[in-house]
Amino acid sequence: MERVRRHDPPSGGPLSFLFCFFGSSTHLASVAGFNGRAAQVGAASYAPASQATPPKDLSASQGCSRPLSRVDVSVKAAGFRPWRRYIGTVVKRVLLAAPRGYCAGVERAVETVERALAQNGPPVYVRKQIVHNSHVVEELRERGAVFVGSVEEVPEGGLVVFSAHGIAPAVRSGAAARSLQTIDATCPLVTKVHAEARRYAAEGYTVVLVGHAGHEEVEGTMGEAPSSIVLVESVADAEQLEVEDPHRVAYVTQTTLSVDETREIVALLHRRFPSLRGPEKEDICYATTNRQQAVKELLPHVQLLLVLGSANSSNSQRLVEVARTGGVPAHLIESKHELDESWLEGVETLGVTSGASAPEVLVEGLCNWFRGRGVAEIRELSPAEENVVFKLPAELRRSAA
Incomplete structure (x- = not known):
């Protein structure tokens, strides 16, 4: 040799x-x-x-x-x-934001599909993604869930689950016309926004919906009163908004927005329309608020933030924005496989969090990746718990009784 x-x-x-x-x-x-x-x-x-x-x-x-x-x-x-990329990689510790990951609405929606499969067997059809996370969707698909874009794709008489993001009344009517069995996994906090929009519209108000165009939650809310609801996405939209009666304006919001940006938009609406009405309790989800606050608390201690979540997850995207607004570079990744090691150059302390639709197994996978490379200190900065639990949809509770 x-x-x-x-x-x-x-x-x-x-x-x-x-x-x-x-x-x-x-x-x-x-x-x-x-x-x-x-x-x-x-x-x-x-x-x-x-x-x-x-x-x-x-x-x-x-x-x-x-x-x-x-x-x-x-x-x-x-x-x-x-x-040269390895030369610059000096990560010594990983700090985890808390709380992070699944919220009560996502837990409920995922369990809804799991219970429907267990009680009825596959296929169980799901309109749109049950939650905005590709890992969750693929796991449920492997167990027999069939994801469709509309109720027209479900065979007549079939079973369909509505996603956590809510639906417009027209979707419900379309399902009834096809004699579909339905299970509504809409998050109760989204249902609350729908009810507020209907009430304000019925009272003759122009309803300003603060949200992002194209998001399924926004489409569902606007479908409650399409002739009365106007979408505002930014401060600029709020400044240019024209309404029929400035004294009869109300607002509701998407549940997964940036807390700070929404606060700025609502403050502007109040200045422009002093009689503005709004929800007694803010519409932004408690989990969205808590996860953004956890990121803010993490920022002084880290040089980079990784957010585990899917690109179509609004609340995950907002976590990236919170970090960048606070002066810390941040990247959204689906899993450890999307990590670009060049991001780690010069980073001694790394922050990690996950969106409200991202399962904890993805965080565990990323932590194990760092453990395998010698990072021994991996811990939560400030442990926190959330105790919110939502009941399963009535259709499942009746079946289990």
């Missing part, structure tokens, strides 16, 4: 020799001691010359004239990112 030859050392002393030694990606991986694929690359150093990949000369010339301080060694043959 003939070992693969190293680069010939150039003149210039021991430092230059070491530089040329590490110029071989096979020796770099072997000396660095990486596990997995890197170990296989290290083993290549002892393969027959006819089978081994010749060492690549990464210097500017055969004389290895590039300064050591500018070395950018790559081991792409082994599937690694450039070595």
Whole structure:
């Protein structure tokens, strides 16, 4: 067995020799001691010359004239990112925001589909995503849930679950026209917003809905009184809003908004319409508020925040915005597999949280990823508990009785 030859050392002393030694990606991986694929690359150093990949000369010339301080060694043959990224990775601790993850409405919605499958067997149809998290949706799909875009896709007489985000009355009517069995998993806090919108509209008010266009919750709320509800997405929208009677204006909000931004919009509406009416208790979900506050408490202690959640999750997106507004870089990822290690350069303390529709197993997976890389200190900054529980839909309670 003939070992693969190293680069010939150039003149210039021991430092230059070491530089040329590490110029071989096979020796770099072997000396660095990486596990997995890197170990296989290290083993290549002892393969027959006819089978081994010749060492690549990464210097500017055969004389290895590039300064050591500018070395950018790559081991792409082994599937690694450039070595320079690992040099800058110095994460020493991971702080977890609390509370984080599932809210009571999401817990209820997911359990609703699980119970429906257990009681009726598959298929159980679900209109839209039951909650905005791809991991949850895939798990339920594997158990027999069938996700559809509209009730027209459900066979007549079939069983359909309405998602946590709520539906417009027209959807309910469409389901009845097809003789569908229905289970309504709408979050009770969303149902509260629907009731407020209907009441204000019935009393002759222009109802300002503060929310994001295209979100399923907004579509459901606007469907309660489409001729009376106007959508406001920003401060600029609120400034330009024109209504028929400035003395009869009321507002409701989407439950998953930024607390600070919503407060600013509502304050402007109050200045413009002094007789403005609104809910006795704010519409933004308790879990949305708590998770944003937990992020704010985390920010002084971290250099980067990772938010576990799906891109179509409004409350997860708001957590990223809260961090960035507070001056801390933040990224939204579905799972540990979307982590870009270059984000970790220079980060000693990392913050982690998760949106209200993200299961804790995703946080555990990310923490285990860091444990596997030697991060021993992983803890909650300030442990907190939420004790809110919502009853399952009446349809399931009747079936279980």
